[in-house]
Amino acid sequence: ILNVEQSPQSLHVQEGDSTNFTCSFPSSNFYALHWYRWETAKSPEALFVMTLNGDEKKKGRISATLNTKEGYSYLYIKGSQPEDSATYLCAFKNTGNQFYFGTGTSLTVIP
Amino acid sequence: DADVTQTPRNRITKTGKRIMLECSQTKGHDRMYWYRQDPGLGLRLIYYSFDVKDINKGEISDGYSVSRQAQAKFSLSLESAIPNQTALYFCATSAPGQGYNQPQHFGDGTRLSIL
Numbered sequence: 001i002l003n004v005e006q007s008p009q010s011l012h013v014q015e016g017d018s019t020n021f022t023c024s025f026p027s028s029n030f031y032a033l034h035w036y037r038w039e040t041a042k043s044p045e046a047l048f049v050m051t052l053n054g055d056e057k058k059k060g061r062i063s064a065t066l067n068t069k070e071g072y073s074y075l076y077i078k079g080s081q082p083e084d085s086a087t088y089l090c091a092f093k094n095t096g097n098q099f100y101f102g103t104g105t106s107l108t109v110i111p
Numbered sequence: 112d113a114d115v116t117q118t119p120r121n122r123i124t125k126t127g128k129r130i131m132l133e134c135s136q137t138k139g140h141d142r143m144y145w146y147r148q149d150p151g152l153g154l155r156l157i158y159y160s161f162d163v164k165d166i167n168k169g170e171i172s173d174g175y176s177v178s179r180q181a182q183a184k185f186s187l188s189l190e191s192a193i194p195n196q197t198a199l200y201f202c203a204t205s206a207p208g209q210g211y212n213q214p215q216h217f218g219d220g221t222r223l224s225i226l
Contacts, residue, residue, distance in 0.1 A: 004153065034214060043115075043201065044154075046214030089153070091215075097161075098169055099215070101146075101153035 002026060004092045006102035013080050014110050020076045021105040023090030027071035034091040035064055035075055038104065044089055047075075080109040114138045117202050117218035125226050130189040132221050134202030142205045143185040144215065145169075145177060147198040154201065160185055161207070192225045199223075 005024045013019050025033065032051045036044040048057040053068040061078045077084055087104040094100075115136045124130055134143065141162050146154040156169030158177040166177060174196060178186045189196055199222050203215040 032212060036214075043217035043219050044215075046216070049212050049214050051212050091154075097159065097167065098156050099144075100170075101155070103151065103153045 002092070002094070002100045004090065004100045004102040006088075006090060006105050008105060009103070010106040010108070012108045012110060015080060015082060017080050017109075018076065018078045019080055019107065020074050021088065021107075023073045023075070023092075023102055025071050025073075025090075025092035025100075026094065027069060029094040029096075030068040030071075030092075031095050032093040033066055033068075033073050034093070034099070035073070036089040036091065038087045038089055040086075047088075075105075077107070080107075082109045082111050085109045115202060115204055115216055115218040117200075117221050119221060120219065121222045123224045123226065124192055126193055128192050128225075130192050130223065132187045132200055132202075132223070134185045134187070134218060136183050136202075136204045136216075138204055138206075138216060139182075140204035140206045140216070141182065142207060143179065144203040144205075145175075145185070145187045146201045146203065147171070147196075148201065148220075149198050157187065157200075189223075194225050197223060197225045 035047040038044040048064045050066040055066040063076045066073045087106045089104045091099045091101045118133045144159045145157040160179045176188045202218040205215045206213045
């Protein structure tokens with residue numbers, strides 16, 4: 001069983017605060033790292049796909065970085081808004097054909 | 112209309128029954144996946160298929176079978192349901208891409224309860 005860990009498990013922030021959370025994965029046989037946003041009662045939606053060490057991706061106020069050598073990725077949200085409230089999932093893919101998901105970070109943005 | 116449609120959305124059934132969950136997609140993607148989600152655990156892969164003639168076991172395939180009837184359809188069966196298969200099930204699709212750089216697109220999920 002391959003271990004993908006996300007921290008913190010949950011997070012409450014005030015509207016306007018910036019925040020970040022972590023996805024840790026095995027540093028060997030890296031192939032790709034995905035980030036998904038999962039709102040309650042909806043399906044997970046892709047945010048970023050990252051494949052190269054040092055990758056930085058940005059979509060609006062959300063950005064992500066990747067360090068494949070040490071096995072971690074950070075997701076940043078600048079100026080959090082209530083609509084950012086969701087669970088953020090990362091998924092690691094090694095050189096096999098399967099994705100391994102973390103348990104997610106649940107973010108609540110308080111107005 | 113949703114690009115990835117799962118039916119049923121909710122199902123309650125009894126131990127020992129045969130259950131089929133269906134997934135259809137209009138995205139034209141070759142790759143399709145079935146996952147289950149349990150509280151406190153990440154999404155875990157049950158089966159995946161890269162085209163109509165390709166079926167592969169995932170991390171937790173025991174107790175499940177699948178059928179890829181067409182490019183657009185991928186069904187998951189529980190031959191004899193047991194209570195620990197109670198979970199939220201997701202179907203997902205992705206386009207073939209270099210280096211697995213294509214994101215997965217998820218259906219809305221099927222909540223299955225086995226009594």
